Amino acid sequence: MYRYPFMELGCQMVAHTFPKSSAHLERQGAALGGMLINIPRMFGREMDGTVCLLTYEDWVASKRLPALQASHRRTKGRMMAYGAFSADRLA
DSSP: OOHIIIIISOOSEEEEEEETTOHHHHHHHHHTTOEEEEETTTTSTTOOEEEEEEEHHHHHHSTTOHHHHHHHHHHHHHHHHTTOOOHHHHO
């Protein structure tokens, strides 16, 4: 699900919004190392929401993606050549 924005588009962070009642999406975001932010009334008067902020580095470092950690080192140089931003370039 996150491979396209991170690997194909070169995004630094993905913001995923969902209703607070979606426990499975909250578990998924937490398991990948995302920062969960609860927002009251995000989807209306009776429905709170959650925003999951997941950075590329947290996604790669997650225990669920061990094979991606090796390709991260190979891809990082290629992404930099195409002008994708990273925290290293901003420092």
